[in-house]
Amino acid sequence: MGLLKLEEVEKIYRQGEIEVSALGGVSLEVEQGEFTSVAGPSGSGKTTLLNMVGCLDQPTNGEVYLEGEGISKLDKDQLALLRRENLGFIFQGYNLIPVLTVYENIELALKLLADRNNKDIKEQVMKILTAVGLGEMADRKPNELSGGQKQRVAIARALVKEPKIVLADEPTANLDSKTSIDVLEVMVEMNQKLETTFIFSTHDPLVMESAKRIIKLKDGEIIADERS
Amino acid sequence: MFLVRLAVRNLTRNKKRTLIVAMIIAFGIVFFVMFNSLVLGLERSYFDNVIDFESGHLQLVDDDYWPRQDELPLHNLITLDEQLQQNLSQVPNLKSYSPQIRFSANINNGLDELPITAVGVDGERKKEVFKLEEHLIAGELFTADQSGAVLGSSLAELMGFELGDYLLLVFTTAEGVFNTLEVEIVGVVNTPNPKVNDKQVYIPYQKASGALNTEDKATEIVMRLESDTSIMEAKEFIKNNIVAEIDKYAVYSWRDSAQDVVAMTEVQDIENRIITSLFLLIAAIGIINVIILAALERIKEIGMMKAMGMKEWQIIKIFMIEGLGIGVIGSIIGSLMGGVGVYWLVNYGLDLIEPDFGLPVVERTYGVWNLSAFIFVIAFTLIVSLVASIFPAYWAVCKEPVDALGGVN
Numbered sequence A: 001m002g003l004l005k006l007e008e009v010e011k012i013y014r015q016g017e018i019e020v021s022a023l024g025g026v027s028l029e030v031e032q033g034e035f036t037s038v039a040g041p042s043g044s045g046k047t048t049l050l051n052m053v054g055c056l057d058q059p060t061n062g063e064v065y066l067e068g069e070g071i072s073k074l075d076k077d078q079l080a081l082l083r084r085e086n087l088g089f090i091f092q093g094y095n096l097i098p099v100l101t102v103y104e105n106i107e108l109a110l111k112l113l114a115d116r117n118n119k120d121i122k123e124q125v126m127k128i129l130t131a132v133g134l135g136e137m138a139d140r141k142p143n144e145l146s147g148g149q150k151q152r153v154a155i156a157r158a159l160v161k162e163p164k165i166v167l168a169d170e171p172t173a174n175l176d177s178k179t180s181i182d183v184l185e186v187m188v189e190m191n192q193k194l195e196t197t198f199i200f201s202t203h204d205p206l207v208m209e210s211a212k213r214i215i216k217l218k219d220g221e222i223i224a225d226e227r228s
Numbered sequence B: 001m002f003l004v005r006l007a008v009r010n011l012t013r014n015k016k017r018t019l020i021v022a023m024i025i026a027f028g029i030v031f032f033v034m035f036n037s038l039v040l041g042l043e044r045s046y047f048d049n050v051i052d053f054e055s056g057h058l059q060l061v062d063d064d065y066w067p068r069q070d071e072l073p074l075h076n077l078i079t080l081d082e083q084l085q086q087n088l089s090q091v092p093n094l095k096s097y098s099p100q101i102r103f104s105a106n107i108n109n110g111l112d113e114l115p116i117t118a119v120g121v122d123g124e125r126k127k128e129v130f131k132l133e134e135h136l137i138a139g140e141l142f143t144a145d146q147s148g149a150v151l152g153s154s155l156a157e158l159m160g161f162e163l164g165d166y167l168l169l170v171f172t173t174a175e176g177v178f179n180t181l182e183v184e185i186v187g188v189v190n191t192p193n194p195k196v197n198d199k200q201v202y203i204p205y206q207k208a209s210g211a212l213n214t215e216d217k218a219t220e221i222v223m224r225l226e227s228d229t230s231i232m233e234a235k236e237f238i239k240n241n242i243v244a245e246i247d248k249y250a251v252y253s254w255r256d257s258a259q260d261v262v263a264m265t266e267v268q269d270i271e272n273r274i275i276t277s278l279f280l281l282i283a284a285i286g287i288i289n290v291i292i293l294a295a296l297e298r299i300k301e302i303g304m305m306k307a308m309g310m311k312e313w314q315i316i317k318i319f320m321i322e323g324l325g326i327g328v329i330g331s332i333i334g335s336l337m338g339g340v341g342v343y344w345l346v347n348y349g350l351d352l353i354e355p356d357f358g359l360p361v362v363e364r365t366y367g368v369w370n371l372s373a374f375i376f377v378i379a380f381t382l383i384v385s386l387v388a389s390i391f392p393a394y395w396a397v398c399k400e401p402v403d404a405l406g407g408v409n
């Protein structure tokens, strides 16, 4: 059994009387170490798909399996634990905590995990910061960083606990194209070094091309799934 | 620990907002401790006035006299015989006692007449029990074998009396016969107790007894103890050893004679509590407000924290620590400022002008230190700030992580 498997996943949003089908029966398998992009026009269901994979939301129908375990039977706290240990997130808006330093923002991810002593935490945080090229900026506050630097902090935060999957919803949407490529290179490098599985959504054809696998969505259906 | 550090940092995000709410809380605390100090001070001066000028610590009276004492009757009196003197000398912690005879009379200056309360006292003993001597503004207290009268300053002024003048008292004796007494004024007192100043005239006990035909009997025997902490003990002793033998006697403490004043202070206590609750309500609203605003501002961060696998109660805990933090800052500022305020009240006092309240106080009112008021209000503030932050935090955290992330797509 693969790392991640979606089986006929449907998601219907209800807004009063109106029902919007955001995903219409998506099946999909992702193997350990894959670097996958999810592409598609606005409203095609990219975010919805990533939310399902990220256990942030439950499907209306169908099932998501993580290492063979279905998630629909888990409650809120169990899902939180599952995310804590297995999943890393990178968001378009970075979502760093402004009152914490770069170092502390990354540290937060490790502090949530039990049984780590401060020395190990420090070592791990500095290692990942150096890896994303921000070793010198550990004591800065997020508002003293550029957009690209902030997103690299977010990548470091997602990666520091060495999760099985990192999910990134349009990680480069707020960045110019040169910075986008930089950030993407960091992600590719991490994928190769740590064998972390990446799944990210994007509009940008340039970004899309750097992925080894491209899943194309349209109106909540997979219309193409190509590996290069 | 990490959550605490995060919560404390969060308080610095919007320093102005944190400080405003903390200041509201601080002012509530300042108000409470100062009000409490003043009320206790006022209470103490009421009580001191009653003890020092009206009732002493304890009174021995005839049980039938007590309920009708306001009419100042001249029957059901009490005799200070050898046996009673002997018994009184056994009372623990008794500093002094003095028989007195109170009766209603009219005071006459040759032109006008005014109704007053005349008190026949033993000058020597009297000054042991009451604080008249300290408040003499002219002349002196009479001694046992002297003749003379001491009266309140307002009364003296009203009647145009000066030291050395003769005043005429008009009254009825125990048998209901009219009688008069002419006495030289030897002293004028100005006490903090308006009752004494406005309508009391003291004359020697023997002279009063003779004129009233009361055969050396007293309306009451007033007693002063070494300290007011031994009142209950002394009262018990008198009950068991004196009242038990002479059944028609009864012993009352100053509290029994100052029922209306005690009731008054209870009303003030309720007022104090109502005002405090209002302030704490405002503090609670302030904190709820801050937490709601903070939660709204941080809705994406909350979503991110949940995505990272933080549990709901951990996030609620952060907000609760923030609320508590505001309470702590408010408490520190409030107790420092409140301490300064109470210090000022204790040392400099306040001129409370309450002419028509009928309370036995005319002097400046001084505050009293009351540590328990500080402890109470701080504990209450901290509890309120914790509780007030739970609900808005719970509300913010209960949103689904995707809702909270909102703009990720």
Ligand SMILES: Nc1ncnc2c1ncn2[C@@H]1O[C@H](COP(=O)(O)OP(=O)(O)OP(=O)(O)O)[C@@H](O)[C@H]1O
Pocket (backbone or CB within 6 Å): A013, A014, A015, A020, A021, A022, A040, A041, A042, A043, A044, A045, A046, A047, A048, A049, B408, B409
């Ligand atoms: N919370 C929601 N309530 C109702 N409808 C929703 C909700 N979230 C998404 N949708 C709808 O589901 C569909 C898929 O939305 P989704 O956000 O997954 O698209 P997307 O591919 O991420 O788009 P974009 O490129 O603009 O981010 C859209 O039609 C959208 O309007």
Ligand SMILES: [Mg+2]
Pocket (backbone or CB within 6 Å): A046, A047, A048, A169, B408, B409
């Ligand atoms: Mg989207």
